[in-house]
Amino acid sequence: MTHADRPLVISAPEPRSLDLIFTAEARADLKRRYRIVEADPEDIAGLGDAVLGEARFILGQPPLCEETLARMPKLRAVLNVESNLINNMPYDVLFARGIHVVTTGQVFAEPVAELGLAMALNLLRGVVDADLAFREGRELWGGEGNRAARLLSGAEIGIVGFGDLGKALNRVLTGFRARIRVFDPWMPASILKDNGVEPASLDTVLSDSDVVFVVAAVTSENEGFLGAEAFARMRRGAAFILLSRAGVVDFDALMAAVERGHIVAASDVFPEEPLPADHPVRRLDGFLRSAHRAGALDSAFTKMGDMVLEDMDLMDRGLPPMRCKRAERETVARMRSKPVAIN
Structure with missing residues (x-):
């Protein structure tokens, strides 16, 4: 195959890069x-008809308008390597033309779930605070240092959202003999039961859990839906762990619930990223902070590249993509998560 015969790929994976998501071997294979x-990403329309007219794949999810898509007759797929599908293109046009929109976001499920487990154990056992006290000579020995400690084993756990991340979280919790209830209005009860969890209302998940994990994507229907009333329904001393996007919570209400000692909390995501140096959450006792790093492992990034290559190969042979997760026409336009700015 000559250079001119090779299919054309527009690479616009910001904030990712080809060097980040492909190993040297995979990158050589791609090229x-x-x-x-x-x-x-903001200048796709300016590439000219010679490029747009030949493009078979777009790597990344840059904003696209209907006019630009009309100049791309050979386009077969948009391969999102950010993680969350973005509401920045006319999905109805893409679906009508049979153009796949897929995401590699599932690569983050396992690493995020593992960090979520670590956060839960820390909130229940005070690991970070005990370490800081030890460094400063304020440590409490034996039972004195465990007055507020609780076990995760045998606890009642609630999960809000049961996509790839919720399923991965359920897997890492195996062995703790926990009772796990799940609220996900987009998921049939039978699928939840098949995964060994109990379908439950949001009120039950909040009020009957020792630990609540929030792993739901932000949609047009749930922005800020966890507010002051939701936190007030939680058990006193319960742990609230936010792993998906800050947009699903009223962050001020979350901080207020922690500040008054009603709950403890942990979050890997924040309303602004990077977070301003004077943001009050930085000084809030009872709040465990992580700088949106839960999924950002090299092994996850390079797995993205492998998935992309495999699915492009399938589509080159007239087959549907199978490694990446395909956007669903009924739900994709409801997504409201903000794209990440930093890997």
Whole structure:
């Protein structure tokens, strides 16, 4: 196959890069099989008809308008490598033309779930605070240091959302003999039961759990839906762990619930990222902070590249993508998560 015969790929994976999501070997394979045109995500329309007319795949999810798509007759797929599908293109046009929109976001499920487990154990056992006290000579020995400690084993756990991340979280909790209830209005009860968890209302998940994990994506229907009333329904001393996006909570209400000692909390995501140096959550006792790093492992990033290559190969052979998760026409336009700015 000559260079001119290779399918054309527009590469606009910001904030990712080809070096980040492909190993050296995979990147060489990508460049051997495809012509790569790198572009600023905001300037796809300016690439010209010679490029747009030949493009078979877009790597990334840059904003696209209907007019630009009309200039791309050979486009087969948009491969999102950010994680959350973004409401920045006319999905109805893409679906009508049979253009796949897929995401590699599932690569983050396992690493995020593992950090979520670590956060839960820390909130229940005070690991970080005990370490800081030890460094400062304020440590409490033996039972004195465990007055507020609780076991995760045998606890009642609630999960809000049961997509890839919720399922991964359920797997890492195996062995703790916990009772796990799940609220997910987009998920049939039978699927939840098949995964060994109990379908439950949001009120039950909040009021009957020792630990609540929130792993729901932000949609047009649930922005800020966990507010002051939701936190007030939680058990006193319960742990609230936010792992998906800050947009699903009223963050001020969350901080207020922690500040008054009603609950403890942990979060890997925040309303602004990077977080301002003077943001009050930085000084809040009872709040465990992580700088949106739960999924950001090299092994996860390079797994993205492998998935992309495999699915592009399938589509080159007239088959549907199978490694990446395909957008659903009924739900994708409801997504409201903000794209990440930092890997």
